[in-house]
Amino acid sequence: MKDDAHTTAQIMDYLQSIHAEMVALLKSLVSLESPSRDPISQKAILQFLDNSLKGLHFHTELMPGKLTGGFLYARPHQRDKTKPLQLMVGHCDTVWQKDTLKQMPIVEEGGKITGPGIYDMKAGLTQLIFALKTIEAIGLTPPLCPVILINSDEEIGSRESRYAIERLARISERAFIMEPPLGLEGKLKTARKGLGRFEITVIGKAAHAGLDPGKGVNAIVELSHQVQRLYAMNDLDKGITVNVGTIQGGISPNVVAPESKAVVDVRVKTLEDGIEIKDKILGLEPTMSDVEIKIEGDIGRPPMEPTRRNQTLWKLARSKALLLGLNLEEAMAGGGSDGNTTSMYTATLDGLGTTGDGAHASHEYIFADQLIERTALLTLLLLSESVEKTN
Secondary structure, eight states: OOOHHHHHHHHHHHHHHTHHHHHHHHHHHHHSOOBTTOHHHHHHHHHHHHHHHHTTTEEEEEEOOSSSOOEEEEEESSOOTTSOEEEEEEEOOBSOOTTGGGTSOOOEETTEEEOTTIIIIIHHHHHHHHHHHHHHHTTOOOSSEEEEEEESOGGGTOTTTHHHHHHHHHTEEEEEEOOOOBTTTTBEEEEEOEEEEEEEEEEOBOOBTTTOGGGOBOHHHHHHHHHHHHHTTOBGGGTBEEEEEEEEEOSOTTBOOOEEEEEEEEEESSHHHHHHHHHHHHTOOOSSTTOEEEEEEEEEEOOBOOOHHHHHHHHHHHHHHHHTTOOOOEEEESSOOHHHHHTTTSEEEBOOSOOEEOTTSTTOEEETTHHHHHHHHHHHHHTSOOOOOOO
16 A cells, blocks of 8 residues: 555544445344354355355355354455465354343444354454455555455364465465454454363272272262372463363262263463373373273364564554554454464464453444444555564
């Protein structure tokens, strides 16, 4: 962009003129309830998004999933193959079940708009569409070719869509993740913890607790020892958390428990810490005789670390935000997203959605006016020249 101030004014004027249209589309997306484990509902919202992108002269492909609604891929019909790619990633699934709208209706008042999934992250999807619409309306051409992936399984780990995200990230120069920003200050997410999930099963031996207790081996007792070992792996100074979230076991109070299970959540800041904790968990050995331990799991989402290329992209966003009068801040998020995946392969900036609050909570909302500001920021980023793609 040769004249950033002039272009910024054009972008803001246009977005302000179509604010009502933006809000209407956002409400339509929220009305299309799309729980992560409801493929039929997901297909409806993916088709809606497919139609919206086709209207912006994008070639689209709806890829079906085996357990989910699949994902939507889009690229411009007229693509200059000499241009590098810039990837936008969003998800249309939510943590909310069907008919949540009855208890959490879409309400616009006091500068806020409420509704299930509006903050996480249907506002981000709205921004994606209107950033592209703005670029077309003011007659500008992005120096990098925008490509889009919208999945329907992010809230449950992106297991079916991850391979596509990885493939696109490998060939893209940068990735913009449309997750909501952090906190009421709207901080962009320049780092995220990695996430792991492990299931530990202890197999003992059943016996009558009153008649023959000595013939049994209590799997619950063994698991209690393993829980203490797991708890000792926590290192809050390094940002390592190992949480035994659920436990089950036994078959009756008068039977020595023949089996017990625990599900463990792991969060780490660095890939090295993830590898170390994974090895420790998978290497757990029984403390009692005649007991078998089975351990399954992995670090499913590696950490999004503040690499040099990620920080370069963050600095670009901060400079563009100043054109809008925004003094952006950066932060680390404890949860994971598809940004954890893209960051392994390309410069990544997360949290580009609309400021609000209540992700996964009953008071979920966005600030209506910030839908414009954050869409303008995304538009400026899409129009920005190439950034250095080095670690």
